[in-house]
Amino acid sequence: MDYMALLVFFGVMLAIALVFVFVNVFLGPKTSDALQDYPYECGVPLYDKSAQSTFHQGYYLLGLLLLLFDIEAAFLFPWTVVYRYLGLFGFVEMFLFILILTYGLLYAWRKGALNWQYEEESL
């Protein structure tokens, strides 16, 4: 009985996962047009069968960058709770941590991950 909360947590987790999977089906706009996802090639039938429908790579990169700051926030919360006992040491430690994460952001920026209007080979 001690771990009832875990079971509840498991249930909530499962529910959220299922909602995320199916909410798209229920709420997403529906088109019955078969050609909707068809890759466009100047109005002629597809020559290159390996051509796929396009999906913006930027979404993945944005997701990764979100993760960067998500984790930072997760670490910041417990730190604020005990901050007054940690003193200068804790302050410097957290600054180092944020500095390293910011370095990651700088890297993403420099490599062009924040360029939403991407060009070919923008390295």
Added chain:
Amino acid sequence: MEQLVRLEFPDLWLLLPELVVLLTGFTLFSLDLLYRRLNHTLAISVSLIGYLIALLLLLFNWKAKGETFYGLYHRDSFSTLLQAFMLLLTLLLLGFTRAYYRHRNSLYGEFYYILNFALAGGMFLVSSYNLLVLYVTLEAVSISFYILTALLRSDFNAKEGAFKYLMLGGLSIALASYGAGFMYLYSGSLDLRYILTHVGENQYFLVLGLVLFLVGFAIKIGAVPFHFWLPDAYQGAPTPITAYMASVGKLAFFAPVVRLMPYVQEHFAYAWITTVGLISAITMLYGNLTALVQKDVKRLLAYSSIAHSGYIMAGIAVAEVIGLKAVIYFLLAYALMGFGSFIVLALMERVSGWENRLEQFSGLRFSVPWLAFSFMVLLLALLGIPPTVGFVGKALIFMALSFEGLWWLALVMIVATGISTGYYLRITALMFMKEQNSYFSPSVSAGEKLLIILITLGVVLLGATPIILWKFVSLSAENLFVR
């Protein structure tokens, strides 16, 4: 609240080698930021200098021992030994990568610091008992490996292998962390030593946690019911990276299991021997039987790598000091042999028209006699022929098995080795006893030639005089058993 906060300034001397490696990584990272396109000569020189300093620091502080970061980090002779080997293999690898990637038209500056992060993750992974640190470092090594596997320009197989690796690797990490959660639930601690010596109620939480945790590691190691990613990832990856995964990757992923061994034998000796022994037997037989029918030599060596995981796990099943010594020796031996054999393939792949097919090896001694000879020595080492390091490893495992009275497992091992003779000797026979049907001769620089010869010599030397390595292996195994 205040008594919960314990401040301790970390003893940074203990992890100085790791810090040097990390600093090298950040230097490479910053250089890449600064120049946009990293100069490869610069990157290789920075990496070489950093790793050499780290290796020297390790060798000069050979006896360093202790814990820091509130017990999160643990240095002992086992971690020092494994880290020294990892650094050495990385240094060797850097001698071969540039020419290979130039041939495959995939020179990326990112390669150097991703390799560095894999190495740094591995170095931390072998020196901790803490579940959280194990989790983070396991992720560091694995994610670096996924990227390194995919890092080939317009190569479909590399992407496919990397994707399979990513999926099953993610599953393994999820399982391991789920198991870690149960172990925490059982004992209220994240330290493996405490968890396994703790006596509490609800022991089934411990068993469930341990099983899930070990299944996670079994996927990483490539033990048989969990091996599906391994042949594809090894075959698809750039060949130097395959060599790296088979050597440094194996060392890193086996280390936590080896650290677990002394503690498990006290409580679950019987269950441990049965389950690990059974998985090991299946792994050995399956790996060798499947390797026997492969036509692609790179895939063949990947299956041979699975079989070697089986041999190592046979040693792990023996939950005694002697088993531990055999396991560590065999791990180091396989790291060297596996690395060497994949690197030979990496050299041959630079010839246009070479596809690692079995029949292309026929008459190789006419086109590149020295490489054919080195490859033969490495294959014989993998098979376990006396004057090589593979023989010592297998003999030690066999000895450990017979001391413990695990005759059935020893028998399976002999049978599996017998099966493996089929494919190792077939390649050797093709190279030396067949007529040449086409001419393949890679242009190899003098440095690369020297490194290959050094690896071959090392394989023979460590086999002829095993005492060089045995001293350190024996010491670190005994240290692991001391509380």
